[in-house]
Amino acid sequence: MSEDGLLTACAVPPPPGSEADQFPIRVRGLKNAFGDHVIHENLDLDVRRGEILGVVGGSGTGKSVLMRSIIGLQIPEAGSIEVLGSPITDARDDDDIDIRCRWGILFQGGALFSTLTVAENVEVPLREFYPEITDALRHEIARYKVLLSGLPAEATGKYPSELSGGMKKRAGLARALALDPELLFLDEPTAGLDPIGAAAFDQLIRSLQQTLGLTVFLITHDLDTLYEICDRVAVIADKRVIAVGTIPELIATDHPWIKSYFNGPRGRAALAASERSDALGIGAGAANKHSGALGTAGDQA
Amino acid sequence: MRASADFSTEQGADGATTLVFSGPMTVSALGFIDQRLRALEGPFAAIDLSHASRIDTVGAWTAWSLSQRLGAPITGASPEAERLIAAISAVDDNTSPVAGHRLPLLLRVPDHVGQVVSxxxxxxxxxxxxxxxxxxxxxxxxxxxxxxxxxxxxxxxxxxxxxxxxxxxxxxxxxxxxxxxxxxxxxxxxxxxxxxxxxxxxxxxxxxxxxxxxxxxxxxxxxxxxxxxxxxxxxxxxxxxxxxxxxxxxxxxxxxxxxxxxxxxxxxxxxxxxxxxxxxxxxxxxxxxxxxxxxxxxxxxxxxxxxxxxxxxxxxxxxxxxxxxxxxxxxxxxxxxxxxxxxxxxxxxxxxxxxxxxxxxxxxxxxxxxx
Incomplete structure (x- = not known):
């Protein structure tokens, strides 16, 4: 129990301008291994405040393992991880990670609690961290978060088994946003969505990120997502982050994997699509206007 | 110790009352004053956010739903606050109830019995x-x-x-x-x-x-x-x-x-x-x-x-x-x-x-x- 008598304490944000404030996520010398199988070796990564960082890499290169290490679900063999100024790797048990109220996580399948309705799912973190919030306010918060994630109001009373895959992702996003986090982790948010739904989800993430001032750590295989909304992209290969930068910067490097990734037929198609949408005034460069041009983007892509 | 949000009423020179928020208007601070806010009765000339130190969507929601209920405009909002309020008011008009909350107890028991029998x-x-x-x-x-x-x-x-x-x-x-x-x-x-x-x-x-x-x-x-x-x-x-x-x-x-x-x-x-x-x-x-x-x-x-x-x-x-x-x-x-x-x-x-x-x-x- 903390001093103010609450069950779950919440950390104080770092002072503005400090290193921890500038880089919400800092990973140094990370090593992860399952038995003899080494996933990461000497991996370094910095995520800047207020950016959307895309993480790419071939299947099995440990993108999800990296995310699980950062959020404290996977104990690394070596290295240090700092999130919002708090060391994750030195935490002795779950209770030591008191920054959990300042991040939100969207798992690949949504990971909604299957016995609770969508609204109740969103209310879980609120109940856990802020028990003083009245029922009325909590219901209202849950409702506008669900609506903000692009679900209709009727969805609040539905159970996860009654939702489609895309709706589950949106509901998962609503739960990830429940506490107004500074940091959002997204594990393949557009996987399994149709192209129009995926484009709409990309724009939703972009607009939420800009409105709420989020820092986003985004794992994806979706090249359109990379071109449309990511400020920088980190490439995982050879057990570490081999390059971080904007897509033009990455294409300029001569690593064979990066070259074949961005210059393959899919990479070129995504680039062409993003150039078309830039010409229409949407995409990462001009995402403020996204909502009006959404329908056009779907038609063009 | 968490900082708490607070509010006060100020009588202007023209006799109109203004509701003034102070402190952080965030999810961690608003739970303590929500009950008092809901008990407020108007009329208020305005809701002043200029003294709020920080704001998140919960603060934006609180201010916006209050301004809807009391019919008072929001003044002194920072650009950030305005952006959040615009985002929320665009999706939620506060009319649809939160669906799916359970039946009252008196109905739930016969409902459950009926379901079991059928x-x-x-x-x-x-x-x-x-x-x-x-x-x-x-x-x-x-x-x-x-x-x-x-x-x-x-x-x-x-x-x-x-x-x-x-x-x-x-x-x-x-x-x-x-x-x-x-x-x-x-x-x-x-x-x-x-x-x-x-x-x-x-x-x-x-x-x-x-x-x-x-x-x-x-x-x-x-x-x-x-x-x-x-x-x-x-x-x-x-x-x-x-x-x-x-x-x-x-x-x-x-x-x-x-x-x-x-x-x-x-x-x-x-x-x-x-x-x-x-x-x-x-x-x-x-x-x-x-x-x-x-x-x-x-x-x-x-x-x-x-x-x-x-x-x-x-x-x-x-x-x-x-x-x-x-x-x-x-x-x-x-x-x-x-x-x-x-x-x-x-x-x-x-x-x-x-x-x-x-x-x-x-x-x-x-x-x-x-x-």
Whole structure:
């Protein structure tokens, strides 16, 4: 129990301008291994405040393992991880990670609690961290978060088994946003969505990120997502982050994997699509206007 | 210590009242003042946010819903606050209620009772349908014996039969000891301690061996069947089987059913034998009946039809346990909680049916002269 008598304490944000404030996520010398199988070796990564960082890499290169290490679900063999100024790797048990109220996580399948309705799912973190919030306010918060994630109001009373895959992702996003986090982790948010739904989800993430001032750590295989909304992209290969930068910067490097990734037929198609949408005034460069041009983007892509 | 949000009312020069927020308007701070805010009565000329130190969507929602309710405009909002308020007011007009909150208690009880009753009737039909499916699948397998899954059958026999030997043996041994000990105490009053042999032998072979085994198998394997099939249903494995053309009844249910029906009489006899050994061990230690004399007496006092009674009940109990496990597992539709309730239902249904049928068997066999 903390001093103010609450069950779950919440950390104080770092002072503005400090290193921890500038880089919400800092990973140094990370090593992860399952038995003899080494996933990461000497991996370094910095995520800047207020950016959307895309993480790419071939299947099995440990993108999800990296995310699980950062959020404290996977104990690394070596290295240090700092999130919002708090060391994750030195935490002795779950209770030591008191920054959990300042991040939100969207798992690949949504990971909604299957016995609770969508609204109740969103209310879980609120109940856990802020028990003083009245029922009325909590219901209202849950409702506008669900609506903000692009679900209709009727969805609040539905159970996860009654939702489609895309709706589950949106509901998962609503739960990830429940506490107004500074940091959002997204594990393949557009996987399994149709192209129009995926484009709409990309724009939703972009607009939420800009409105709420989020820092986003985004794992994806979706090249359109990379071109449309990511400020920088980190490439995982050879057990570490081999390059971080904007897509033009990455294409300029001569690593064979990066070259074949961005210059393959899919990479070129995504680039062409993003150039078309830039010409229409949407995409990462001009995402403020996204909502009006959404329908056009779907038609063009 | 968390900083708390606060608000005050200020009387302007023109007599109009302004609501002024101060401190952080965030999710961590607003919970403490929400009740007071909801009790506020207007009229207010404006809601002033210029003294709020920070704001998040919860602060934006609070300010916006308050301004809607009191009809007062928001003033002094930072660009950040304005952006958040615009984003929220664009999606939520505060009219639709939060759906899906539960019925009031007075309605919930009759609602639940009604659901259970109608569920019972449907459940009976579903069980009948399930048995029909099993019969059909058995017919198909008889016509195409090549499709029978021998490996699955052997695997299930190992899981539910061989792996249960230790626990069933221990349980039966202890039950044998208890019967012998309690029986001896009562029979001693007539000086008829030697009848402990009859008691242990007949009870183990006729009733307790197979009954205790059925209860143990229902707990061990009936529950496992329900949880396995239920989880496979949730992960769409069973749907995948259907689309490939593999019948889940043939591939999953029949091997489990057959394995249980084959192993149950064997386990029952094994359990009875161990129970008799337990009884003999106790008699040797406390009643002065030598171990092998006890076993020899068993042959004399237990009629052969007692063995048949136990053996006949075995496959029937096995059928009940495996059917209820597989049936409940395949009924799972929605979520993880249902796997739990269905598993419970499988075990409860199996044990209850086993005991009911055991009572029928007791009457039946004594009527046909196998008393």
């Amino acid at each position: 569920g019972l009737g449907q459940g009976m039909l579903l069980v009948l349908g399930f048995l029909g499916q099993i019969v059909l699948a058995s017919g198909t397998l008889l016509r195409h014996p090549g499709r029978f899954r021998l490996r699955a059958l052997v695997h299930q026999m190992e899981l539910m039969g061989v792996n249960a030997l230790a626990i069933i043996g221990l349980m039966s041994f202890l039950v044998g000891i208890v019967i012998a000990q309690q029986g001896a105490v009562q029979l001693r009053q007539f000086g008829a301690e030697i009848y402990t042999v009859n008691l242990v032998g007949r009870l183990s072979l006729r009733e307790l061996g197979i009954l205790m085994t059925a209860i143990m198998v229902a707990g061990r394997s009936g529950s496992a069947f329900a949880a396995q099939l239920g989880t496979m249903k949730l992960t769409e494995e069973i749907d995948a089987m259907r689309t490939i053309g593999v019948s889940p009844i043939e591939a999953l249910v029949i091997p489990r059913l057959l394995a249980t029906m084959l192993m149950m009489p064997l386990l029952g006899i094994y359990s009875a034998a161990i129970g008799i050994i337990g009884g003999a061990a106790l008699s040797a230690l406390t009643l002065g009946i030598p171990f092998f004399t006890f076993l020899a007496r068993i042959q004399e006092v237990v009629p052969l039809h007692d063995v048949w009674v136990g053996l006949i009940k075995g496959p029937v109990f096995g059928l009940i346990v495996a059917t209820s496990g597989c049936f409940q597992g395949l009924q799972v539709k929605s979520d993880a909680e249902e796997v739990g309730t269905r598993t419970t239902a499988a075990v409860v249904m199996a044990i209850f049916m086993v005991i009911v049928l055991d009572a029928f068997f007791a009457v039946f066999f004594s009527e046909v002269g196998w008393g």
